[in-house]
Amino acid sequence: MPPFKLVSREHQREDTVIDLGSCTIGGEQLLIIAGPCAVESKEQVMTTAEGLKNIGVQVMRGGAYKPRTSPYSFHGLREEGLKILAEAAQIYDLMVITEVVDVRDLDLVSHYSHIIQIGSRNMQNFTLLSEVGLSNKPVLLKRGFAATIEEWLLAAEYVISAGNKQVILCERGIRTFETYTRNTLDISAVSALKTLSHLPVIVDPSHATGRKEMVPSVSKASIAAGADGLMIEVHPKPEEALCDGFQSLNIEEMSFLKLELEKVALAVNRKIL
Amino acid sequence: MPPFKLVSREHQREDTVIDLGSCTIGGEQLLIIAGPCAVESKEQVMTTAEGLKNIGVQVMRGGAYKPRTSPYSFHGLREEGLKILAEAAQIYDLMVITEVVDVRDLDLVSHYSHIIQIGSRNMQNFTLLSEVGLSNKPVLLKRGFAATIEEWLLAAEYVISAGNKQVILCERGIRTFETYTRNTLDISAVSALKTLSHLPVIVDPSHATGRKEMVPSVSKASIAAGADGLMIEVHPKPEEALCDGFQSLNIEEMSFLKLELEKVALAVNRKIL
Amino acid sequence: MPPFKLVSREHQREDTVIDLGSCTIGGEQLLIIAGPCAVESKEQVMTTAEGLKNIGVQVMRGGAYKPRTSPYSFHGLREEGLKILAEAAQIYDLMVITEVVDVRDLDLVSHYSHIIQIGSRNMQNFTLLSEVGLSNKPVLLKRGFAATIEEWLLAAEYVISAGNKQVILCERGIRTFETYTRNTLDISAVSALKTLSHLPVIVDPSHATGRKEMVPSVSKASIAAGADGLMIEVHPKPEEALCDGFQSLNIEEMSFLKLELEKVALAVNRKIL
């Protein structure tokens, strides 16, 4: 018996399908989340939101609180960033997902965001996991960059055992010896998670590879592998992004990729709206 | 400038397409290689060959010389194994690929086999690389389980710089901290190699995952990512295999997977015969 | 120029020596921290404290808040545990170090503890780092189990740039493919940190190896490598420990090891009190 309970396929045979309002995650339809690494300005977010809406993306990502390796890097616009996201969401009829890094900000983030993201570095911030477990918002739980699949599922178990069953798992690459890519996308994790758990699984090809030219290949692979969706970095002007521009698609590239993904989705009996 | 020359996309813009006789690798058509980890008996190989032929697989794999971690494990039938492979190939009109582990066996292996395999543990056996570089047979070069993409391409450079341009690269998973899978399939390597090099790239989902139930997911991912083919372990009776039975499909499972792969191939504008 | 400033040897040529009251860390004298993984009971802590005092150890470790992989594991006695530690410290004239995992507990932990520990899983909990940066207590910062040396020093930079210069770095092993040991102790990190930074460096051989029989070998290696001290798990009855008993020495074994360490310390011109 594995050391996890509520997240396990044994505990629940059928797939968890999470209702996000205008769409779902975990069912036949695949979910595409797209948007910039960080909220930089109102103009940037509005431009992105408009572009994403036009190409049929329903959930926009954007970081207002950025956990950064160096104390001297840009750390996000914080509450101002949350307000910009929420305004864009309302104007363009999108849902937004954003990361919480401090338990003391959880109420604020929950107020403005439709989905709460727990980032890779906080996958074992058990305090934060327990607190989002008390929330009624869906939680996207990124894999720690050096976490095993078992540890990741146990982190999800923290959230569910605290009361919140709406957990989405997001594979974003693991740390290995290979330096060509930013991380090594563990594509097998999709299949492993589908066997071990009933939770929906998405993939972040942008952080996994760290190279925009690789995002299409890896995105198609993820859908073919059985992922329930993708979270892709999209910036209206990647070359001007405050962070991670080299791994961001622009709107046009995202639009083109979405068409390609629709074909792969059909080949594995799934659909993209 | 990267430290490799002849393998690089700069050196040759167009994809290398290798003529295998009844099929090619590197062009529009995808190549499926299938067969057992090891040649165990004439009956086993004949049954496999018949099954593979029936479902349209054109290249059969099978190890006659097995590099094994322990000196006390089964090391293969050696020349007898080669003869069995060659006989099956002739009867069922298949091509065969088999591994060479000792430079002194190279002539013998070349005599019986259509494609020569360099295994993961020998990716930096530079003596062996230089010798197969003098051969006129296509060479399938597996990635070392802890080799970077750069080291792998430099290993291919050894073969090509010795005179043999017919090199097929085979991603088979790298060693990481994750223990759920036997190795971690580096799906990004497909895209990386296609950018850096003109050589054909295939994926071995069986060694990468070490779990037969994961092979379909990962195989579809590989084709969607842009791989030129797959090498899949297939055994007529996996539960009786002398090695790696837990990661082998049976003929029926392989047949079903092939149908699924055809759909994914079409979605990315490729074909499976 | 490296991306860190205040932690760097360029910023401060001479070694940082932190005054802990009855002893220092970072100077000629080496610091031995010892004690149980978790505070389990008053009796356990008192027995340990008495034993450590008798053999000349000056700082006792013990976890009151335990970050555990599973939500169903023992998570510590919390405030009750802090009180037990503080009482033992007073009775036996020891200093104590304990881990804080939640920013909301920081005042409480600071009240009862002489040194504040940031655990491996929280090395990039930037919220927590910034908050302990406002404290006037010394901070022991464990290396994240998959953190590079650069990321680790940048985590220290968070603390120092917030105002607290009393940072002790603690190497505790990194995650690799090797499964014989719990982690792989990166002994080279001692030398690397001494070159790059002026901060004191200690080693935790217990978590690094996960095997009590390996603790003496690795402890001696750490001192010989130039570490400023050690943090060793010691339990009065390791076989009854609630966590990590297999990696804990008993008092007698610790006493014997201390004598051996004194000899190695002298060989590298250091001293153990």
Next chain:
Amino acid sequence: MPPFKLVSREHQREDTVIDLGSCTIGGEQLLIIAGPCAVESKEQVMTTAEGLKNIGVQVMRGGAYKPRTSPYSFHGLREEGLKILAEAAQIYDLMVITEVVDVRDLDLVSHYSHIIQIGSRNMQNFTLLSEVGLSNKPVLLKRGFAATIEEWLLAAEYVISAGNKQVILCERGIRTFETYTRNTLDISAVSALKTLSHLPVIVDPSHATGRKEMVPSVSKASIAAGADGLMIEVHPKPEEALCDGFQSLNIEEMSFLKLELEKVALAVNRKIL
């Protein structure tokens, strides 16, 4: 029961002590092997040999056949290099160790060398292992850079089961995510091997760290951990070395390090001649 037999401590309780002629490896005395990465010229080897003899080193290393990642790198002077080593050995009354990379060169290498080295990339070249198992020369078996301790001992089992019991294990760092050092020295392996096996264990601090300034720290750590010796890269003029100069000590630095190592050796009840 572990999967290895003849190498195991269960098979032989007492330490294996290998007689090298003028010294031994595996007993109370520690062995220092030193010398250049590659044999470059007669003058270089003679200067090194004289310097090493003067400071009391008894075994000189030097590569005549160099396995290099790129086919375009310097691959060694081959037989000419072997002859230079042998001549220097005779003139300065030293023993020499050199690497064999091709089974077809084994007789030649054995003729000129006192100890045969199997390099990291060939640790699982089972053909080569079996062949040196038929030799009567001591074999230094380097750990594969991504080999587990178990795989390494099984590689040694290949040699011993073929008939040659004179195997020396050499830890030289493993591949991890850390990029500050060339590899990550697994210092715990010393203790692990001493528990699991009766074979002598030495450490190569030069390849493990890839940085000459770290060699003293790591060398002292290795001796303190219980290693039976060291293999250190020494070059008369490191700044002019054809390979790996940045990790080589010069003669004077080696002389100084040897004095420091003698003190550490005494602290752990060992001796350096």
